[in-house]
Amino acid sequence: MKALTASSLTGLALLALTGCGESVSNRLMAPTDGPSATKAGTPIMRGLTSSAGVVPTAYDGNTSGDGSSSCSALGFGSTGTKVDGAYSQKVGGYQFTVSGSEKQYLAFAPSGTPTSTILAVIVKGGDAYDVYNYRNNPRTSDAGLTSPYNHGGNIPTISHYVVCYGPYTPPIFTKTLVGVMKEGATIGSMEDDLSWRDHPDLVIIPWGRTRWLDWQLSYTLPPGVTGIITENATTVCGSLGTFRLQCTFNENPATYPIYTWSGLSGQGAVLVMNDLGGGGAGSCGDHDYTNTATLALSNGTTLTASKTITVRVVCPTTP
Structure with missing residues (x-):
């Protein structure tokens, strides 16, 4: 029987250790x-x-x-x-x-x-x-x-x-309504709805018409941290409940209803547009509309940013 050398024993010891994790x-x-x-x-x-x-x-x-x-x-x-x-x-x-x-x-x-x-x-x-x-x-x-x-x-x-x-730099994530557009003078065109600027938390939509809402998602992330913003069109439009307002996102149809913006770092903003249409039974009057986005950070933190506005559908008066 061949004697074990010191190098052989070392090899056996290493083999034994490979079974421990x-x-x-x-x-x-x-x-x-x-x-x-x-x-x-x-x-x-x-x-x-x-x-x-x-x-x-x-x-x-x-x-x-x-x-x-x-x-x-x-x-x-x-x-x-x-x-x-x-x-x-x-x-x-x-x-x-x-x-x-x-x-x-x-x-x-x-x-x-x-x-x-x-x-x-x-x-x-x-x-x-x-x-x-x-x-x-x-x-x-x-x-x-x-x-x-x-x-x-x-x-x-x-x-x-x-x-x-x-030092700790807390992340910041906010959502703001920054613009409202309405149908322009020619078919297919849009122009600013100047009346909105007088009441930034109220959007007035004549019955049967559409308003395009511009949302700004602003973020500030800590050094070395990246983020992904997610917008769920189903969740956002779902806050309108049974009021039957038209609510769609003007983003890539292929990704509906989840839209994402990834690789975010430092400080910046993302602009998102969605449109609301006034029409259908039960749509007349004032409705609370909450729009929420999510920001997932690479360090494991998740933030949300919400903005609630009033949507007022103005219906024709009955003589």
């Missing part, structure tokens, strides 16, 4: 911009990829002093909070929660309105720590954060964690 090839991740990722020549095995898809970078040893020192040493600014032990705690407007049979998992989510932007989370356990970087991919929530695997192939109990954070 991620493959060894994925877990042997040495950082390129930090301290040494080896201890006595053994590569550090980074912990789990988070639920939001953030891959941690593993570092050998301990973090640097208090929270601010640790964040500064890794290039995440000088504002940070260190939580000693595997304890759940509120930090910067977020609830951090430790879970797992060995208290090895960390998650965070907003607790009310966030008061900061999370730049990084450092998770220490055993002889090493993982750094989850959110600076270029801001998140308001994430889960499944861990320290690196120990040399026994297990994720150890969290000994402490550090939250690095900076």
Whole structure:
């Protein structure tokens, strides 16, 4: 029988570890911009990829002093909070929660309105720590954060964690009625309905006529965050209930009733037009009309913007 060599034993050990979650090839991740990722020549095995898809970078040893020192040493600014032990705690407007049979998992989510932007989370356990970087991919929530695997192939109990954070820029999303058009003097033409400007929350439609409404969706997004605006024509027009007003969107018919504008960032606006027609039984008089849009952000936040106006259908008087 051939004797096992040291290199053979090492190979068997690596094969055994591949049955514990991620493959060894994925877990042997040495950082390129930090301290040494080896201890006595053994590569550090980074912990789990988070639920939001953030891959941690593993570092050998301990973090640097208090929270601010640790964040500064890794290039995440000088504002940070260190939580000693595997304890759940509120930090910067977020609830951090430790879970797992060995208290090895960390998650965070907003607790009310966030008061900061999370730049990084450092998770220490055993002889090493993982750094989850959110600076270029801001998140308001994430889960499944861990320290690196120990040399026994297990994720150890969290000994402490550090939250690095900076100023919070709240997103802004508003909806405004910015114009009303009516039929022009020639067939197929339109012109401004100047009467609307005297009462911006009231649109007057003569019975049997149509008014075209221009809505502006304005947004301001935090740095690094993108958004998708959605308009649901069925929902918007449905607010007219049984009043039987004509309500259609003048967007791409192929995408009806859901319209989206994606890849939004920074500050900007989207213009949307829909038309309302006065006619049909029960349409005469005043009706509340609520128009709502949704803005879904890449950090997991969803905002809505609504505007309610009065639609007045003026019917012919009966002698």
